[in-house]
Amino acid sequence: MARVCIQTQDFDLSAETAALRAADGGTGAVVAFVGTVREQGSGAAVSAMALEHYPGMTEAAIEAMVDEAMTRFDIRAARVIHRVGLLQARDQIVLVLVASAHRGPAFQACEFLMDYLKTQAPFWKKEHTPDGAHWVDARVADDEALARWGIQAGNAP
Template sequence: MSRVCIQSGDFDAGAEMSALRAADGGVGAVVAFVGTVREHGSGAAVSAMELEHYPGMTEAAIEAMVDEAFTRFDIRAARVIHRVGLLQARDQIVLVLVTGAHRGAAFQACEFLMDYLKTQAPFWKKEHGPDGAHWVDARVADDEALARWGIQGGNAR
């Protein structure tokens, strides 16, 4: 099982969690984050979101951040699945799973990975709604969340 997967199809969070835990009897905690397409973004209705990436580069960048999570936190395993393509409102976008012997490190590593994904992973998002489509800009709050880990985002406008 690879640690990072970029795919257009949906994922089964429960099956992914079971697979990640199955091989390791030392797991005492599993932390999962599932991100979904909101029906409202930037103050407007959203019917769909389109996600683009650079194949190969995106996976390598996320793999590097998973490596960093292992350096920073006492975790046993991590898995990131991120969808691309056209997704409808309420569809799943991202799954981050982290296992650890104890919950504290697993929670921290999961938050660290999500803060990275929101600001640094090379994805481009376009929201579709009744007034047309527009690209989603990075938010200052996302850069601030990343800064708590000692990483400068600088992507927000």
């Protein structure tokens, strides 16, 4: 099973969790994060979101993030699935799964990976609203979340 997958099709949380658990009998905890397209964006209703990326570069960047999580936390495995293309409101966007012997490191690594993904993964998001489509800007709060881990992003205006 690949640690990182960028795809247009939806994912199945149960199937992905089962596959991660089946790979290692020493796993005592699996923590999952599923991100979805919100119906409310930057103050406007969102009907859809288009996500773009650079193939190859995106996978390599997320692989490096997983490597960093493996180094920082006592985890046994991690898997990141991120969707691209046109997604409708309420669609799943991202799955982060982390397996460890105990829950603490799994929770920490999962949160670390999401903070890292929000600021460092090369994705571009365009929200579709009743007023038209617009690119989503980096947020100061996301840079601050990553800074908790000792990493400076500086992406937000």
